[in-house]
Amino acid sequence: MGITVQNITGNTAMVIWPKMASCADSFYSIMYHPNWNSMLSSYSRKSFQKEERVPASRSSFVVENLTPLTTYILCVTCQSANPSSDQCRVFNTLEKDPASVSNTKKELALGIWLTSSVLLLIIAAILLYGCLHVLCRRRRDRLQGQNRTSKQDHRKARTKSAAYTSEELGRQSQLMQDTRDPGGIQLSTIIENPSACKEPITPTSKSWERVPVTGQCSAIN
Template sequence: MGIIVQNITGNTALVIWPKMASCADSFYSVMYHPNWNSMLASYSRKSFQKEERVPASRSSFLVENLTPLTTYIVCVTCQSANPSTDQCRVFNTLERDPASASNTKKELALGIWLTSSILLLVIAAILLYGCLQLLCRRRRERLQGQNGTSEEDHGTAWTKSTVHISEELGRQSQLMQDSEEKHPGGIQLATIIENPSACKKPAMLTSKRREQVLTTGQCSAVN
């Protein structure tokens, strides 16, 4: 049949075959399998690891995802028929391509970076949530403490004002008692002075306090 395998790399190989008239209205089956040396030489379709269907309009297929430094067998048949010897070809893949290895490393590094970033974001979110909870709790405790202190201050001020009023009342009562003890007839004396008919002789107003007391005594004697 004249199958050709070219452009072989560590991971890919291009398979080319001549068109067959029997597959003009059908499709081609491209079958390949690694480690040909350990494979049974029966050329049965069940012996192949992979099988791809290619439209009849095409006469080539790029085999991908191969393993570097591995021996492969590839066969091309019409309509999934069992291949024969002239429909198969054995080839060996090369070492891993530097570009492919670099891409693999980049993908691995990118995956690690993404995973680390997600973990860091999750940890940061947890820490932020904990800090917010702690701040809210401290603020609540501070407000409760301020409310309790204001209530204590209000109660203390009320007590002090009550005590002060009581002391003032006691002091005024004591002064009134002292005044009554010193001037027992003070009330009657004031009444007599204010009543103009209580005294027949008018009191002589002088600038001396002694004369006022004598005049008041005389009015009292007359009564």
């Protein structure tokens, strides 16, 4: 049939086949299997591990995800028919490509870096949330303390104001009482000793203003 396998690497291989007239309106089936042993295996479709379907317009296909340093058998048939020996080829994959190893290492390093970055971001977010929570709590406590202090100061100011007002009222009441009854002491003395009013009192220059006359004593009696 003229099937060839080219560009073999550790993980890929390209298979090329001539077009078949019977597959013009159908598809090609590419079957391959690793660790091939012609003495123990048949060419039945059930013996192949993997199968790929390719449109009839194509005459080549790149097989991927192969295992390095492995013997494969690859067959191309029309419409998933059981292949014959002239429709198959045996080939060996090469060692793993150094570029592929380098890419694998780069992908692994990139994955580790991304994972570490995500973990660091999560830890930083947790720490930032904790700091903000502590700051907000301290600020709230400080504001509550200031409000409590201001309330106490306001209460003290009100108490002082009330005491001062009471004292002022007492002073004003005492002053009004003294103004209305300037001779209060003499009147109380006269009331206690009514016989003192019977004697005539000769007012002196000093006691004229404070000692009442005889007529006032009789009025009180």
